[in-house]
Amino acid sequence: MIHFKEIGKIMGALLVLIALLMLPGVGFSLHFNEDPWPVLSSAVITMIIGMTLFFSFSKQDQNIRKREGYLIVALSWVFMAGFGMLPYILSHEIVSFEDALFETMSGLTTTGASILTDIEAMPKGLLFWRSMTQWIGGLGIIVLTVAIFPLLGIGGIELFVAESPGPTSDKVHPRISETAKRLWYVYVGLTVLAMLLYWAGGMNFFDAINHALTTLATGGFSTKNASMAYYDSAFIQYVAILFMFLAGTNFTVIYFGLIGKFKRVLKSDEFKTYGLTLLGVAVILYFPIAATGIDPELAFRKSLFQVVSIVTTTGFVTDDYTQYSEGVTFICFMLLFIGGCAGSTAGGIKFVRHLTFIKNSWLEFKRLVHPRAIVPLIINGDRVTGRIITHIMNFLLIYLLTFVLGSLALSLMGYDLVTSFGAVATCLANVGPGIGSVGPVDNFAFFSPAAKIFLSVIMLLGRLELYTLLILFTPFFWRAN
Structure with missing residues (x-):
């Protein structure tokens, strides 16, 4: 009952x-x-x-x-x-x-x-x-x-x-209430620090506190129509990149880093994959953006900002990524399906699920060659049980099914397929900007x-x-x- x-x-x-x-x-x-x-x-x-x-x-x-x-x-x-x-x-x-x-x-x-x-x-x-x-x-x-x-x-x-959020159950304290308190201390502390840096970078106090709130929440609401593009400041945009990255990180990992337990940070396979993926995709997108003839530093900043903003599901905008090429638009669309780390404020599928899926799929080839061998899946130094693997595989299937059926439903309401894909993908991942008529410089008022x-x-x-x-x-x- x-x-x-x-x-x-x-x-x-x-x-x-x-x-x-x-x-x-x-x-x-x-x-x-x-x-x-x-x-x-x-x-x-x-x-x-x-x-x-x-x-x-x-x-x-x-x-x-x-x-x-x-x-x-x-x-x-x-x-x-x-x-x-x-x-x-x-x-x-x-x-x-x-x-x-x-x-x-x-x-x-x-x-x-x-x-x-x-x-x-x-x-x-x-x-x-x-x-x-x-x-x-x-x-x-x-x-x-x-x-x-x-x-x-x-x-x-x-x-x-x-x-x-996420399939992990890491705790920073045996008591669940103490875990929640300490995670909120980190959350509040980072919010205040982001606000002070935004303020120091030239935002007025009201804009600084609003953008700090939405940065650490990986939300992306801005007090300006042009979002972060309003602030033509490398300092402000790099501050946003830093705190979007931190907000997309497992807060347990951040906590261990703050108290000096760096081995726990380096032990996180998800965190390492997260950082390398962001940097790798930013480098890939740098070349088509730089090909437009803009300053190399600005091209890298535009690339890194958009990648971090989308992957962490923040959704701040400094550039219209749909203006470059179909390839850049497609990459940014695919980033909607990644998400940040488990235990972060980010939405999306989460890196730990992708990591589990990829590692398990790779090991499946080994199991096919050696059917009698016991080949465990290891993440963060721990063995992942079959129940967790099944849970993650089911989640990925339901997520994909929700995206397909949601896009179908929206298209049946009369919207074009690209816009339907973009709207459902970005709403399901809690990002904000998508593709089609809901791109980074558009909004959802027309629905x-x-x-x-x-x-x-x-x-x-x-x-x-x-x-x-x-x-x-x-x-x-x-x-x-």
């Missing part, structure tokens, strides 16, 4: 936290002499409903099992999207439900796709909330709440398992209401890595034990 009252209690705690995170937007509205009421009233409504839910079920103390964990994570994103769109709607800056849902879901899932055609005309309080939705969704609101739930008498390990809702679901599927959401539609999930 599923403990729905316990779920209601946790939903209440989540909404209270969301309401508190809305409040800084009120401060920016007042600072810029804007009407603070849309953000403030949204925070008040969210707070009242959250406290009502929490205190109505505050005496519930059942343990959270796996089923409740999956259901809580899925519902939390639905609740966050529902209440997160209130500032847009109450301000009348985004009028329609589907537009507000798309923008909010794009923020929370750190996709970065937008329906806004003039970002710079938006009120500053709303722009800050827009960036905050990405920061909230970056490392996962559940990871934050797992860190504080023990204070509320709520257990959190099943939430952490259901929310944390129909039905298509925007459909793509919002695709974004959520990608952010929760398929299983967490799809398992709710299986009959055995709802059967009583």
Whole structure:
């Protein structure tokens, strides 16, 4: 039996936290002499409903099992999207439900796709909330709440398992709440450092804090219509490259690096593959970009920025990669299917899954030649079990199937095939820019209401890595034990 009252209690705690995170937007509205009421009233409504839910079920103390964990994570994103769109709607800056849902879901899932055609005309309080939705969704609101739930008498390990992206289970501390806290310390610390460097590089304080929030979240929302291309500064763009790279790295690896355990960093096969892949693809793309006759340093910076931005699923833009050649466009499209490291804020398939697939496929040739030999798959110095391999292979198949069926559905809605491929691929991977009519200098405003809702679901599927959401539609999930 599923403990729905316990779920209601946790939903209440989540909404209270969301309401508190809305409040800084009120401060920016007042600072810029804007009407603070849309953000403030949204925070008040969210707070009242959250406290009502929490205190109505505050005496519930059942343990959270796996089923409740999956259901809580899925519902939390639905609740966050529902209440997160209130500032847009109450301000009348985004009028329609589907537009507000798309923008909010794009923020929370750190996709970065937008329906806004003039970002710079938006009120500053709303722009800050827009960036905050990405920061909230970056490392996962559940990871934050797992860190504080023990204070509320709520257990959190099943939430952490259901929310944390990727197939790895590395922890920096035996207690799951301490692991969540330390990962958030790293997240907050890197955000502050990125903000200071952006500020030092010439951004004003408001732009610096917004871009820091969305960089570490690998979200890509910008306060400028031209995204990072607005800042014609090598320093700012290299800062963005550095922090996008760090945000796409497993935060456990970053933590071990910060405390001096460099052997744990070098032991990570995924991290080494991640770094070498980014550098290798950037070198490949350098040549067609440099062939246009621009400065060699600028050509390398453009190449490296786009590769890091796409692979880490950040989606910041400094250049239109579709303007060079079909080959460059195709490479950038294929990068949408890579993703960052497991345990990072990046979306996508993740390097560890690709690494497992490639290594296992290579070893399969050896097994064919030596059918009686035991040929283990080793990653990070540890043996990968058959169950994990099967799980990853199934994930890759479901991911590919979701992409194909999603593209088919969008094309049946009347959109051309290239645009359908680009929109579904970038939403499923939580990147932002794609190909076709959703390229790096385009947006998603032209899609129909039905298509925007459909793509919002695709974004959520990608952010929760398929299983967490799809398992709710299986009959055995709802059967009583």
